[in-house]
Amino acid sequence: MKVTFKILRQNHNLDPYFQSYTLEVNQKNTILECLNRIKWEIDGSLTFRKNCRNTICGSCGMKINGRSALACKENVGQELSKISPTQDEKNPQIIISPLNNMPVIKDLVVNMNGFWNDLEKIEPYVSTKARNIPEKEFLQSPEERKLLEQTGNCILCGACYSECNAKEVNDHFTGPHALAKAYRMIDDSRDDYPAERLTKYNDIESGVWGCTRCYLCNEVCPMDVAPLDQITKIKGKILDRESRNSSTPVRHRKVLVDLVKAGGWVDERKFAVMVVGNYLRDLRGLLSLAPVGLKVLAAGKFPFSFEASEGVEEVRSLINSIQSVTQR
Template sequence: MQNNETRKVTIKAFRFNAETDYLPYTKQYEMEVGKDDLILDLMNRIKWEHDGSFSYRRSCRHGICGACGIKVNGKPVLACKQNAIELLDLFDNDITLEPQSKKRAIKDMIIDKGDFWQKHADVLPYVVADVDAHPTHETKQSIAQFNAMLDSDLCIQCGSCHYACPSLEANPDYLGPAALTAAYRFTIDTRDEAGKERLELTSKPGFGVWDCVKCFECAQACPKEINPIEKITKLHNMQFEQGIAERNVATKHAEGFLRGMKKTGYLDEADIVLYSEGILGMHKHLKTAMKMMKSGKIHWHSGVPFINSIPEIKNLSEVQKLIEISQTNKL
């Protein structure tokens, strides 16, 4: 019976043991859920009252260690911080507990995070500096220098953003938002001397910041509200500022975006492809172009030189002036 304090629901849980199971399966558990219960409480109840073999990681219960990161109906959460009733309301009392990455599942909610930790290590996540063994003074930072880190040092390495990133899912070589946040945090640190090395590393196509598709999934997933996309954008700018960004398809895509905004005030998707990949490179996108044409997003003459397929917005001069004022780097 449901009342204001508790409700009886069926909790579904992803179950899989890599040592004994060929395929994963879903198991259901009935229980009373109170208004103050957390997702971690539900997992504890499954293990303590229903099935002792149910496995998951947990530690601090204070949202600091990041160990209990899972997904509920695909939504990344920290089990020790997420109220269960909120998600039951959101998903109409139908929730499934899932690991952060099903393809990396070892046992139930436990996954192999080796790829996450390797990418984290690749960006040199520490201050690199030649420090005197017997320093005679402190290494100080101003408030402004500290604030430039933009809370990136608050990352708890839970992996929520990493395993929510569609770019990383499509391209396993991509560093991912967590590693790039760490790269920014130590590159912007005034005490560090390996900034150029990190910027060169994170500028590589197929690996670094240029493979971010700006979907903001990482910002939505982060339980500490760090907003990794902001740090990735900062790394873009730093690469241009320090002359490390190379002229390639990725950087020309950024140029093409700005070029279209200056020209019409709109995003000219066909022109971006033409500008960044050239006429010969456009053939790779013909199937996508046909779909976009059917939906009315582009026209048959989009991207054709000397034909203005996109009209100018009203007050285009104001947009152009804003770009001129705000642009700090020459692409």
């Protein structure tokens, strides 16, 4: 069957443009095999990264039909099955472009310096405890090693980083790849400063609270590392050790649980004052609420009373049960 590959081409600092190449292919051909044929048989100037061809090295990350993926893992049949019904089935197209959130060097090759610099910020290596064993290995139990398996599967392909909405709008955010590695360091029995790591990852802009929870990192990860799940676990550990006064994000989550526990749902009269105003302690925070508060009052949307929801005792019981399990 004939398939047209529409590839976004670009040289550094020049306007990008699409160039189309039509190949006779088999549905089992991987996207990387098709790119190799285009380069070898049609246009030797086409530029992309590759190495292992077996979903191990992560080099061939790119966007395929708008989704960050590995070209060596995705095949023609899979991509054609995702094509919109409006597309001409007799002349199917597969659109390929470079990863997002990284500047393009040439064609499908991006500059990953920012990606690596963000990884370095979380110090992705075990600390001194593991380095001070003079005559033998630092042994781990099977249970301790098992905690590292999921995050240890990360091949740093950049797919999650490319899809990250938080990174797109906040350059200080370290990215899902780094924070997934961060959780591995917290759970590593050989590391001797998990408390200091949690303090570092508690940063509002660069740490876990910068995540928008869009779930795209989990969706595109080719190795099922589930970066969002790891970020959520770090948040849980931070919430367990930090008080309400430590930061606005921590207070936001603790107040939310407290209000739902008390009334079955959120009492909107109290929520912003308790979170942003830190229980009336933060004058600047309270003043920042004034413009919005006045608009809500003028629109007649401010609730002057609060009525607990039905089944509040059941809600409270569920929250208490969950909290008792997580605190064991």
